[in-house]
Amino acid sequence: MSTGDNSTAATERVAIIGTGLVGASWAVVFARAGVMVTGFDQLPAQREHALTLIDTALQSLAQAGLLSESPAVVRARISMAETLDRAIDGASYVQESIAESLPAKQALFAQLDDAAAPEAILASSTSSFPTSAIAGELAGRSRCLVAHPVNPPHLIPFVEVSGAEFTAAQVIERTLKLQRDIGQSPIHVRREIEGFVLNRLQWSLLAEACRLVADGVASIDEIDAALRDGLGRRWAFMGPFEVGDLNAPGGLADYLSRFAPTIQAIATSRGAQPVPLDSEFVEAVNANCRQRWPASEREARLAGRDARLLELAALLAAPKPSS
Numbered sequence: 001m002s003t004g005d006n007s008t009a010a011t012e013r014v015a016i017i018g019t020g021l022v023g024a025s026w027a028v029v030f031a032r033a034g035v036m037v038t039g040f041d042q043l044p045a046q047r048e049h050a051l052t053l054i055d056t057a058l059q060s061l062a063q064a065g066l067l068s069e070s071p072a073v074v075r076a077r078i079s080m081a082e083t084l085d086r087a088i089d090g091a092s093y094v095q096e097s098i099a100e101s102l103p104a105k106q107a108l109f110a111q112l113d114d115a116a117a118p119e120a121i122l123a124s125s126t127s128s129f130p131t132s133a134i135a136g137e138l139a140g141r142s143r144c145l146v147a148h149p150v151n152p153p154h155l156i157p158f159v160e161v162s163g164a165e166f167t168a169a170q171v172i173e174r175t176l177k178l179q180r181d182i183g184q185s186p187i188h189v190r191r192e193i194e195g196f197v198l199n200r201l202q203w204s205l206l207a208e209a210c211r212l213v214a215d216g217v218a219s220i221d222e223i224d225a226a227l228r229d230g231l232g233r234r235w236a237f238m239g240p241f242e243v244g245d246l247n248a249p250g251g252l253a254d255y256l257s258r259f260a261p262t263i264q265a266i267a268t269s270r271g272a273q274p275v276p277l278d279s280e281f282v283e284a285v286n287a288n289c290r291q292r293w294p295a296s297e298r299e300a301r302l303a304g305r306d307a308r309l310l311e312l313a314a315l316l317a318a319p320k321p322s323s
């Protein structure tokens with residue numbers, strides 16, 4: 001990957017260090033986009049097992065019609081190296097995917113910073129450690145960042161890209177571009193924050209679910225039903241701002257004006273800080289919605305939402321292949 005960044009995914013060479021569940025799936029993501037991938041795992045048996053995981057994933061993608069080439073063609077882009085140095089030789093981007101241990105990741109990043117090409121990006125799949133904790137002491141820390149996937153990334157495209165203050169802006173941009181080029185859906189987490197974005201959302205919901213169970217309001221089965229058969233249906237293809245925007249005739253501002261008192265009461269009843277629902281904030285997010293979705297498109301969007309819900313209902317009602 002050149003620093004001038006006219007690169008396309010096909011010209012990248014990616015090293016994946018740690019080929020467990022996430023590393024093997026990353027290999028599929030990069031290789032199906034045309035990228036040459038070299039994997040390395042400290043356990044030789046895991047290097048073999050990863051190739052089996054990769055073959056299985058490629059076969060299932062092909063069977064679902066989600067692979068534009070044959071599994072063999074994609075598989076030919078993936079190889080395993082017997083040493084770390086061989087894996088990163090010539091790599092323009094390294095996706096670290098070893099176990100979630102801060103000392104292990106710090107030690108590996110130190111090795112990578114010594115041995116990888118100077119222009120190579122060093123990205124961590126970590127679910128919890130900030131870039132500053134993993135790479136803060138390194139001479140080459142400006143090329144380090146987190147690119148946190150959702151497991152398995154070959155089936156779930158979201159990736160959160162989170163650098164430290166010392167991460168070069170160009171490294172963030174190159175990573176976002178690479179992730180987009182390989183078909184993922186990256187966002188930029190603009191400052192270091194515990195849990196990044198996805199787990200803050202997920203764990204806020206889980207925290208409230210735990211409180212509801214502990215308070216005897218609902219059972220775990222009932223709460224899972226609220227998500228599986230309720231909220232999750234729309235959330236499969238739109239987020240909470242878009243849901244709110246479509247759920248009141250006047251859009252998101254209308255929705256928030258109806259429910260702000262209840263949202264605020266629930267938050268403060270749980271001892272949380274007040275939610276920023278002042279008029280300035282509401283106007284700003286509503287304006288953002290109108291930029292993304294002009295008011296003139298509202299009827300078509302509602303029809304589109306219902307069409308997706310219908311497709312999803314039909315998919316979920318269909319017998320499972322194994323049954």
Ligand SMILES: NC(=O)c1ccc[n+]([C@@H]2O[C@H](COP(=O)([O-])OP(=O)(O)OC[C@H]3O[C@@H](n4cnc5c(N)ncnc54)[C@H](O)[C@@H]3O)[C@@H](O)[C@H]2O)c1
Nearest residue numbers: 018020021022041042046097098099100125126127149151
């Ligand atoms: N599993 C998930 O749901 C998930 C989701 C998102 C991100 N992540 C993150 O991805 C990373 C990997 O998770 P996983 O679930 O694939 O773990 P895993 O245990 O399945 O795989 C980790 C692999 O790393 C190898 N390894 C450990 N230290 C190594 C080293 N120094 N050099 C080379 N190989 C080494 C291990 O042998 C193992 O095969 C973690 O940081 C995790 O937090 C996991």
